[in-house]
Amino acid sequence: MRKTQSNYIRYIFCLLFLLTLFFGRAQETTTASVNLASYLQELEKEFDVKFSFVDNDIQPLTISQSKSEILEEILNDIQNQTQLKVQKINERYYSLFKDNTITICGNVVDNYKKVLSSGATVEVLNSDIAILTDFDGNFLLENIPKDATIRIRHLGYRTKYINAGELTGKNPCSTIPLGLNYEVLDEVILYEFLTTGLSKQADASIQINTEDLGILPGLIEPDVLQTIQALPGIKSIDETVSDINVRGGTNDQNLILWDGIKMYQSGHFFGLISAFNPYLTDKVTIIKNGTSAEYGDGISSVISMETKNELKDYFFGGAGFNLISGDIYGQVPLTKDLAFQFSARRSTTDFLNTPTYNRFFDKAFQDSEVKNGNNPSAERDILREEDFYFYDFTAKVLYDINEYQKVRLSFININNHLNYLETIEDDNTTQSTLNQTNISFGGSLESQWTRNFSSYFNAYYTRYNLDAKNVLENQVQQLFQRNEVYERAIKLNTSYIFSDQLQWLNGYQFNEVGITNSADVTLPPYFKDSKSVIHTHSLYSELNFTSLNEKLKVRGGARINYIENLNTFKKVIPEPRLNISYSLSEHIKTEIQGEFKNQTTNQKIDLEQNFLGIEKRRWILSDNDSIPITKSKQASVGLNYDKQNLYIGIEGFYKTVNGVSTITQGFQNENQFNGEIGKYDVVGAEFLINKKTAHYSTWLSYTYNVNNYTFEDITPNRFPNNLDIRHHITFAGIYTLKGLKLGVGLNYRSGKPFTEPLDGNEAINTSTFPSTINYKEPNSNRLPSYIRADASSTYNFRMGDKVKATIGASVINILNRKNILNIYYRLNEDDQVETVESASLGITPNISFRVKF
Template identity: 60%
Template sequence: MLKHHKYVVFLFLLPLFFLPFYGMAQEETAQKVAVSTYLEKLEKEFNIKFSYVDEDLKNLEFQIPKSSSLADILAAIRIQTPLRITKLNDRYYAISKNKLVDICAKVLDNYENSTIMNATIEVLGSNITQITDMEGRFQLQDVPINASIAIKHIGFKTKFITAQELTGYSPCKSILLSPSYQQLNEVVVYQFLTTGITKQQDASITLDIEKFGILPGLIEPDVLQTIQALPGIKSVDETVSDINVRGGTNDQNLVLWDGIKMYHSGHFFGLISAFNPYLIDKVTIIKNGTSAAYGDGVSSVINIQTQNKINDSFIGGAGFNLLSGDIYGQLPLSKKVSVQFSARRSSTDFINTPTYNRFFEKVFQDSEVKEKKEPNDSGEIERNEDFYFYDFSGKILYDVNDNQKVRLSFINTNNNLNYSEKTEDSNNKSLLQQTNLSFGGSLESTWSKKWNTHLNLYYTRYNLDSQNIPSETQQLFQSNQVLEKALKASASYKLGSSLNWLNGYQLNEVGITNFTQVSQPAYKSNIKSVILTHSLFSELGYESLNKKFIARGGLRLNYIKNLKTFSTFDEIILEPRINLNYSLTNEIKAELLGEFKSQTTNQIIDLEQNFLGVEKRRWILSDDDLLPITKSKQLSLGFNYDKNGLYIGAEGFYKKVDGLSTSTQGFQNQDQFNGEIGSYQVSGAEFLINKKAANYSSWFSYAYNVNDYFFADITPNKFPNNLDIRHTITFAGTYTYKNFRMGIGANYHTGKPYTKPQEGNNAILLNVFPNRINYEDPNSSRLPDYLRTDASVIYNFKMGRAVKASVGASVLNVLNKKNILNTYYRLNDQNEIETVERVSLGITPNVSFRMSF
């Protein structure tokens, strides 16, 4: 507990943040206008006529000179465009496009923004060559307007540009060259599993959605489904809303969308992602070695970033599958402002497709009980469901100038369900609505070649409102609301050619309300708690000149204060982070990663409340009493080999998480209601071999985990974790032939633990009220092994010049294997034990059609 010196450490680190901010306002350049439009104005103003071919003037612009004389204006058009203007008489002018033009440019380094002298300029297909002068400039005369020009320099990637792109600039246009690094020294794995998945130097994994290829069972780049192809990331219940990273629960993952924390990530009760992928630029997955700039998420970070550049022209697309349809686009309003939008809505409330039926059966199977019905029980139940989901998002991009960029984002996701069961004797109804509404804004500023800052603010609200209304018995109403406001400011300063220093501050205010009302007996509860977190972070990054050694180390300091009606607590937590990467040879790289992390938000699982299989998870905050702050520490060591399209990676890790409550772990035995506090520790290894070529990629992955709980107040105090999956194997491959892409793969893992009742007469405790099931030791039994095979195919084609299209088909669980995902037990009204099994998706087909333009 913090007593008297809670602010000492803030004062200690405060000097880190007094860094010299300075900026420079840049003058707006005069506005350019279309040549064709301005010629019409000149014809009216000077009573003249221009003769030209419309195609020659297409897309040509020029900057209007200060002088208003006709001669000066025509001279400006000649200089700034590849147009030749000939005066025929006092009234008529002929305009034609020059076949030969004069060009000039200045060549710069896009990293240091310094000039590049002695770069070779070559006009391809001719004998025209030149080198840049001391200022990086070159000038060529009588160059064919459609000629291609190659700009070369040792240490930089060759740049190709047309002569026409270099005309019409005063002063000469600046051309940026990118430094060229040898891939062998970096040991960066391009096309990791499939195109668009890249392993970075800091061991994080990046998904580039635009370049994404294909994975077995996927015909669209569903973000949260895709990451489950990576070693160490799985979902034991086949959902995207319950992703388990190295033995952790889903609420231990920090999911960010454009820097905004997401408390809800799935549609159709977690079976598909709530994030429309087609405006997403990239997704970064971090399992360990997290930057000190990130808080929360003791298991992983999933950072989703939408497209962040302004395009010159409109881009967009639309498509549909057997569950939903969507549309997206990016519309440039000017050279400095553009708008992004996406919208998706399900067809589930008016079309019953095979995909919808398979999904619906999986979601609502908790009401299917393995028991023999009485002879007079017809079992006829009339079921009616009205279910739909939608999401929409938007983003405004504003480039104030080259050094100041403003971004505003919002996202809204919604799930609605109205479900009823009607028999001769009863009429039961369940209602549920899940919504997540988030707004965020950021300001990126570059103050110099060495100094830049980033400011981010956001507001997010999550609501879960549910009702269970039987015809006669107890009625239950529940509501779970999360409100979070946050501010994050960071500054990066380059200390030299090898060192980078990052500093920052983050403020989070999270409020969570849990409301419950029961009709019989009358009961009402409304619990609200708020946590304030002040965080300071500082981090140094180092990269050797030969790119062989890359290191990052930092500290994050959290001051956490909980405000409650009857009690408060505050605590300071120091979290060190380390990320070391060294290239032992050109082909072999070693990684040492470590981190301490903490989080104050968790999800409790109300398994005792039956919403006919609907959501049973509610967010709560740590209170230092019933639920302490969750803390983790993790260390991993890995080696990677990459040569000639063959990648082999192996990594061993150890992770321990403290501050767990049984109410957050989903226990379904004698320990599910008591709320004991404990921990889990998991140690294991991950192995991946991936062979890739131009047209195919195949891989085999294996993960081994030993994941155990420790609860001092439970007997025995050490037993297997609910997510203790000892062995996981994936074998898959993709193949591309012309416009066809195909993928097929199989996923296998050993069964998860569960707890069975005692045998015989000891199965039920009759001497307690109410009667209870007498269980064996916690998690002493295991489910059967899991095996699922998936396949998918996509065909790309064109519909005209500007429209690209694709059709796809996929099948989940091709072999229609019945996999048991969970087994639990409950007592019925006759005091008999019922066995409830949750099984996997059966064979589930899906098809899609998409267009982009």
């Protein structure tokens, strides 16, 4: 028995010893790590082969030795462990080298529901490689560069960028979540409105996509503030972009935003050219009524410009010139999450005279038109010397923190400089120097917190300066003026989506506006300096509702403003807003809008005879006394028909504006400086018929306005508004054939009102010192009708694979008709009445050349 046990123990001991030897040998053959270069030398001796390789590729690598004794299997194991490629040259020689391509795979899913997203586009940037994910959201790509960037896109989702190296060597394949894109887009009622890139939205606002914008008569470049004047109800009574009149309102009653920053200067060359680069402007929204509660200020309109806001993985840009200026712009990707955007423009007016510049200059400086009242045929010879130039530049930083949060930083600088010397025949000289500057910068943070909740935070600082010097009568009298505006603001929007039918917007906005006005006269000595500051806190809330059949869309909300002038007053002003659209049928829609709005900033228009009539506008703040808060109420009803390329639209509106002062309205009679407070009301209608096809678009628009002032302290107390243009008609057409675009248009409007002096000796009141002019009833006369025909043409062509070029030519006022834009009167040194006429641009040609890459 004992012997049997001893034999069992002996057998077990031997078995354990053999197993120990076996597993020890197995572990040694599979887990031992050796330097790859040394291992290859062993293989060369063992199998009588030779390996060629780059030392730097092999020396750092270590591998686990293969337990196989077959050379091909050993080499396959080396490939799997090192990602090196082993190529057999002949029976004895092998080559090892790095392969810069890899195989990647992934599974694309919805970030929230984890639902598999079929049909997503997977692209290898800077190559022609692209595929769609299969039904289960899977994809597989071979021979992809290791350092490639993979872009994954899907309709309704945010685009995602991934390094190719993150998608290899994983089993199972990587799961790639895509975040939903929750941007709420308004339904487009009319896609092509007049020309490509112009569209009318469901809330009756007009949207301009500058990249797709087609040609318009008289324009060879997409000047934003010139383009909007092609729309019914929007015109400039003096042919400038710095004095845009929307439904009978003054220019200072327009809220002009650039990347969410309020602009106090909008034009170059005294308003003849827009100060905003159109080639980086991505979208422009124009709102005449039914404004969203998130917007304060701007009782006549909102003009919101947004620059390009999306990161691109490639550089794009362009440059060009015309007979006034040259410009360049571009966007440079710094990383996949960071890009820099820039634009710059400068005039050539200080070193190059062109026909366009001469026509612009003649319009801006028209004192040579002065005639003596007793001898209208007598004109004074005037010699002029000028040094004039303008420039603007912008910069923007685009940074995506992640796919749910985006940071944007924007900067703009606008500058006009003028030094003007005028010598009259008796050697009397008058000199004007003017510097106009607007510097603004701001930033925003856009966040998507959940599938239904998002926020938008915006902050900015803007400063406007007007510094002017006027030297009269050979240095005898000097006048210095300074107008300075600064504004700081923060704004927070939150948006919650209850469902596809109901969204809720809430927000808060704070604005601090300070304005300084100073005047210094040497003879007689006089100095005045005033500064005021207003704080405005605003809370707003708004609901957007869309019916299940999408026929009814309603946006209703309110804005409550707490306004505090640090020197004088405190006010609480509520502002209800309403916007309704309803589809009566597939092709007929009706719109109803209404709003209450207010504003505390205005432009004072005075000192008509100073600065040669060039720049007369200075920003001022309400004090709720001599300059009240301006308040407006507006309602409108519209009907639109759109079928088979034919659009017909008609809209009627009523607007009343209270708290209007005569010093902000541009009076040029005895009421100019009195400061009476009153109101104006406008009743009007806008009609448009537009026929469009793939090759042409033609339209006829008609605007009718009755615009009257009411001032209790003026006799008579009700009379036509200075901007009372009763009738305005535009007939225009554009034609497109491949790269060629042609546009021709004719504009007619009735004359604006003005006030004449009394006849004969009654025209001058000599009982005062200095003498003054006695006028007839305010705005009891009208200028002749205004008629202007314009034409333009552009041609697009390619200059190589990546460069597109455009040449253009335009002529403003083809008929060279002299349209009188304004007439005012003044007394000369001999107490004689002088008539000053402001005429329109004469025939004005322009050409341009642009490249885009």
